[in-house]
Amino acid sequence: MGTFLTFDVLPDQPRDQLQQVMRQFWEAGGRMIxxxxxxGMSGVNVGEPAATLGITDELFIANKIWATGKYLGDDSQALRRLEQSMQRLSRDRIDTLQVHSLVNMEMMVPLLREWKQEGKIRYLGVTHHDLPLYANPVTRWIENGDLDFVQVRYSIFERGVEERILPAAADQETAVLVxxxxxxxxxxxxxxxQPLPEFARDIGCENWAQFFLxxxxxxxxxxxxxxxxxNPAHxxxxLGH
Known part of the structure; x- marks a missing residue:
């Protein structure tokens, strides 16, 4: 489950619906957020309901980092971001930490590798959503074996990653988040x-959401x-439950 825009709700605003989303997600078998x-408040609005439901340590949390520092090699901003994220999520380790939109990745990927060795994170990766911008650098990093995870845009409409990125990830056994x-x-x-295609039920799809997924x-x-x-119903x- 993603949280862009949907989980950015201030603490003084009604958040019961997010609690319901988290509960339905968990009960239906969802584990990765x-x-x-x-x-914005996505970390808080995942961390607090997870604690209430008693599932904090059972979820697989993929977080992101966007940090540049005041000078080349300054990792203080990145470290503050990591500490803030762990506090908001009530975690002492992040499952996957991703360089958000490839920002400062030349410095950040080696830093994440250090954090992985130190046990602050389990896996490292990079993300982007704009194919013309990310195809070449992301493919190169995957092929070099530097990434555990890569997050990309992919749908039945936008299939560009099928050409190079997904084959490279398969060859290197790099995990792919979409x-x-x-x-x-x-x-x-x-x-x-429009009705679902006749073959949809043969492949286990009962609605268009399941078909696209x-x-x-x-x-x-x-x-x-x-x-x-x-929306809890969504x-x-x-998830098909």
Whole structure:
């Protein structure tokens, strides 16, 4: 499950719906959540419900980091971001920490590797959502074996990563997280009022959400898709329960 925009709710605003989303996600078998300090309150609004539900240590949390520092090689800003994230999530270790949108990745990837060795994080990766910008550098980093995870945009509409990035990830056994599998809900507008294809039930799909997700996660290189929602009913639809 992703949290971009959907989990950015201030503490003085109603947040009961997010608690319901978290509960439905957990009860339906969901275990992996993607957050970022750039998503405002997403870390808080995942961390607090997780603590209430008693599932903090059972979730696989993918976080992001966007840090440059005051000078080349300054890692103080990055360290503050990491400490803030762990506090908000009530964690002493992040499962996967990703360089957000490739920002300062030449310095950040080696730093994340150090944090991995120190036990602050389990895995490291990079993210992006704009194919023309990320295809070449991301492919290079994957092929060099520097990444445990890569997060990319992929959907039944946007298939560019099938050409180089997904094959490279499969060759290197790099885990792949997929953002925007619904193209920010635009795919549902395209099929509004249209019935599912007749073969959809044969592949286990009962609605368009499952159909679009099935396309993404059926690729052998894909580890997990992370659709975002504030609607508990949509969580149930996505997970098929």
């Amino acid at each position: 993607d957050v970022s300090p750039l998503y 953002n925007m599998p619904f193209e920010k809900a635009r795919l549902f507008e395209v099929v509004q009022g 099935k396309y993404v996660i059926s690729h052998l290189a894909v580890t997990c898709a992370i659709p975002a929602t504030t 969580v149930v639809e996505n």
